[in-house]
Each structure stands twice: as C-alpha cells, then as structure tokens.
Amino acid sequence: MEIRQCLHPSAPPARQKTAHSCLIKNRSLYVRYLRWRLSRPEDAKDAYQNFCLKVLRQRDAPDDGAQAEAWLQRVLRATLIDHYRRRASRQRGEEAYTREPREDRNGPEADAVPLYRCVCLALQRLKADHTELIRCIDLEEAPRAGLPPSRV
Incomplete structure (x- = not known):
C-alpha cells in the first residue's frame, strides 16, 4: 500500500x-x-x-x-x-x-356483536346459576380457582 x-x-x-x-x-x-x-x-x-x-x-x-x-x-x-x-x-x-388476511371491519370483530347477542339470548334460557357460572368463566374469563366451590 x-x-x-x-x-x-x-x-x-x-x-x-x-x-x-x-x-x-x-x-x-x-x-x-x-x-x-x-x-x-x-x-x-x-x-x-x-x-x-x-x-x-x-x-x-x-x-x-x-x-x-x-x-x-x-x-x-x-x-x-x-x-x-x-x-x-x-x-x-x-x-x-x-x-395476507387482514383483520378489519369485515373480520372477526364484526362477527363478535351478533355472536354476543346470540350467546346472551341462549343464556336467558338457562337456569340462573348456570347462566352466572358461564358468564363468570367464559365471558368475564374469571379463573375457576377464584370461584367459590359451590359455584363450580
């Protein structure tokens, strides 16, 4: 160099x-x-x-x-x-x-509202304690361990 x-x-x-x-x-x-x-x-x-x-x-x-x-x-x-x-x-x-698939207004969020209404109508036909249990565990996503034993 x-x-x-x-x-x-x-x-x-x-x-x-x-x-x-x-x-x-x-x-x-x-x-x-x-x-x-x-x-x-x-x-x-x-x-x-x-x-x-x-x-x-x-x-x-x-x-x-x-x-x-x-x-x-x-x-x-x-x-x-x-x-x-x-x-x-x-x-x-x-x-x-x-x-690529996109999540937009036509995606899963748009389907959630009618689905939620359908679930609410179905919950009205159940017994009150079953309705409360499904609402706590599935809809509010509460842990099963946190629920009293009488409700699980």
Whole structure:
C-alpha cells in the first residue's frame, strides 16, 4: 500500500484513475442509458448512484482506456440487472403482503356483536346459576380457582 493511500484513503490508486476519468467523462451517457431502461427518473438516479459506488469500491479496475470503458459498461449492465432483481423482489413482497388476511371491519370483530347477542339470548334460557357460572368463566374469563366451590 502506498503512503499516499494511507494518508488519503479517498485518493484513487493509479489503476483506478482511468476508470474514474471514464466515469466522469461518460456520466451523461450512463444516466441517459439508465433513464432509457428504467421508467422512473428517480429509479435511474438510484441506479446511477449504485453504479458509481460499485465502480469506486472496485480496486482492480482496468488501466487501459478502452478496457476501462468496456468494464464500466459491464458494471453498468450488472447494476441495472441488480436493480431489476431488487424491484421484482420488492413487488413479490408487496403482492404477498396484499394477499395476507387482514383483520378489519369485515373480520372477526364484526362477527363478535351478533355472536354476543346470540350467546346472551341462549343464556336467558338457562337456569340462573348456570347462566352466572358461564358468564363468570367464559365471558368475564374469571379463573375457576377464584370461584367459590359451590359455584363450580
């Protein structure tokens, strides 16, 4: 490792200078390509940022200008494919989430009111001590141990 890199870790090594200069020189071409391939400009900007990060993180970029441009195009296509995969994965997750059953007004709470009325009508037909026992244990969820032995 060079002393310059130790002092300035953000400074690119000599091998990366060619790739960085190609990245800067062809920025508009890369952005235009991504905007052409992606439907939303925000997605193109995100993909371009990911592309730049991949290039900047890569340590073994080609030295030659033509090789560097070809390498950048391969990285750009790989970044685009990664973006498509993430988007497809996100869409699958959103679809699965929409298929999940939800408890809303049409769910169990909506059925509870008529059911409670039905239970109350049935309790009226029972003996008073049976009605009180069912009301304490089942409806009020009182523990059986807490009830007097005469009621259980």
